[in-house]
Amino acid sequence: MTLADVSTPADDHLEVAPGWRQGRGAYGGLVIGSLIRAIERAVADPRRRTRSVTAQLPGPTEVGRAELNVAILRAGSGMTTARAELVQAGEVRAHVVSIVATDRQVDAPAWMAMPRPDAPDWRTLAPAPWSPGYPEFAKHFEYRVVEGIPGTTSEPRALGWIKAREPGAVRDAGHIAAMADAWWPAALHRFSAMRPIATIAYTLDVIADPQTIDPELPLLYHAHVPVCGSGFFVELRTLWTEAGELVALNHQTFAVIK
Numbered sequence: 001m002t003l004a005d006v007s008t009p010a011d012d013h014l015e016v017a018p019g020w021r022q023g024r025g026a027y028g029g030l031v032i033g034s035l036i037r038a039i040e041r042a043v044a045d046p047r048r049r050t051r052s053v054t055a056q057l058p059g060p061t062e063v064g065r066a067e068l069n070v071a072i073l074r075a076g077s078g079m080t081t082a083r084a085e086l087v088q089a090g091e092v093r094a095h096v097v098s099i100v101a102t103d104r105q106v107d108a109p110a111w112m113a114m115p116r117p118d119a120p121d122w123r124t125l126a127p128a129p130w131s132p133g134y135p136e137f138a139k140h141f142e143y144r145v146v147e148g149i150p151g152t153t154s155e156p157r158a159l160g161w162i163k164a165r166e167p168g169a170v171r172d173a174g175h176i177a178a179m180a181d182a183w184w185p186a187a188l189h190r191f192s193a194m195r196p197i198a199t200i201a202y203t204l205d206v207i208a209d210p211q212t213i214d215p216e217l218p219l220l221y222h223a224h225v226p227v228c229g230s231g232f233f234v235e236l237r238t239l240w241t242e243a244g245e246l247v248a249l250n251h252q253t254f255a256v257i258k
Contacts, residue, residue, distance in 0.1 A: 003140065004168025007033040007178055011041075014066045014086065022135040023257075025060025025093070028199045029181025030137070032057075033174035035068070035084040035096040040172065042070045043080050043100050050173035052099040053204040059093045060198075061086060066093065078102045098173075116244040117222045119146050122161035133194075140165055141182050144218065150188035156225035158186040167215035173206050179219055180204060180237055180250040187225045187233045187254065196257035205249040208241070217242060231256045 006017045007030045014034045016026050025031075032055045040050060066088045073081040079101035086094040125144035142165055148158035162182060167175065185197050213219075220240040225233050237250040 002166040002168030003030075003164040003178055004170040004175065006030060007037070007174055008170065009034045009038050009068055013068055016061055016063050016066055018063050020137045020140065021063070022137055023060065023196055023198070025062055027135065027137040027181060028055075028057055028094075028202060029178035031061045031086060031094045032096060032181065032202060032204075033178040035086060035094060036098060036177055037172065037174040038068050038070050038084045039082045039096065039098045040100060040174075042072060042082060042084075043075075045080070045100075047102045048078075048080060048100045049102075049209065050098050050206055051101050052206070053096060053173070053177065053202075054098075055094065055096045055202040055204075057094050057199055057202065059091060061093045062088060064088075073097075078104065112246060114238070114246060116220065116240045116246070117159055117238075119159055119161070119220055122218050122220075122242070125161065135184075138182075138184075142218070143183070148186055148189050150184060150194060151191065152189055154189045156186045156190045156228070158183060158189070158221065158223040160221055161218035162221045163218035164215065169215075171210045171213055171215055173204075173210055175215060176206055176210055176213075176239065176248050177204055179221075180239055180248055181252075183221050183223065183237075185225070185233075185235055185252075185254055186223045187228055187235065190225075190228070197254050198257060199252050200255050201253040203251045206247075207249065208245050208247045212245075213241060213247060219247060 128143045130139045144161040146159040223237040239247040
């Protein structure tokens with residue numbers, strides 16, 4: 001099954017496929033991507049695309065059926081705010097609020113002051129081999145690492161190229177949300193041993209129009225962890241195209257389980 005297959009819900013539920021877990025539950029990018037798609041389906045306006053996403057993951061989304069509930073909080077002339085939740089065993093396991101909006105026709109300057117990180121051409125780097133010790137979902141992705149290996153006690157930064165091995169044909173914010181969450185947390189580089197870690201909060205700003213991104217090409221991934229303490233850490237991530245276009249900004253809060 002492609003990444004698009006496993007993260008595209010039916011009208012009122014998601015069938016969580018085996019083989020895509022990180023620990024007990026499906027990896028967060030799959031879950032958040034499915035809720036983004038559920039919201040876009042409910043908005044049903046191709047002129048409006050997902051701009052900003054705020055998500056919480058109170059518990060693991062386990063293999064099997066999960067119910068989806070979507071509510072339109074407000075629909076204005078050019079912007080819709082909507083909420084979606086994923087429910088299993090009577091509990092909310094994931095919750096997303098999205099801003100879905102048209103381009104704004106305003107007389108205002110535009111700029112992009114964040115340069116793309118320097119990285120070798122992805123074609124010059126060999127894909128990292130998957131190991132049974134890694135999360136099972138990781139075998140569905142190709143990682144070409146430039147900087148950052150877990151357990152090396154190096155700086156809590158990561159840089160490399162990433163793509164889904166079988167992305168599917170869908171090019172949307174759900175795909176971008178899934179890609180932003182597919183790399184391992186950079187805090188693991190500083191830890192002396194692998195630790196179970198879970199995303200508990202996730203925000204995403206989708207900068208580029210996903211329709212312009214070729215899912216068959218890798219994206220450049222960059223992350224750093226500015227702070228870690230009391231069993232939590234914050235990671236800031238960016239995704240870029242090969243041509244240097246900023247695709248998305250991602251902020252995640254992680255809990256160290258034990």
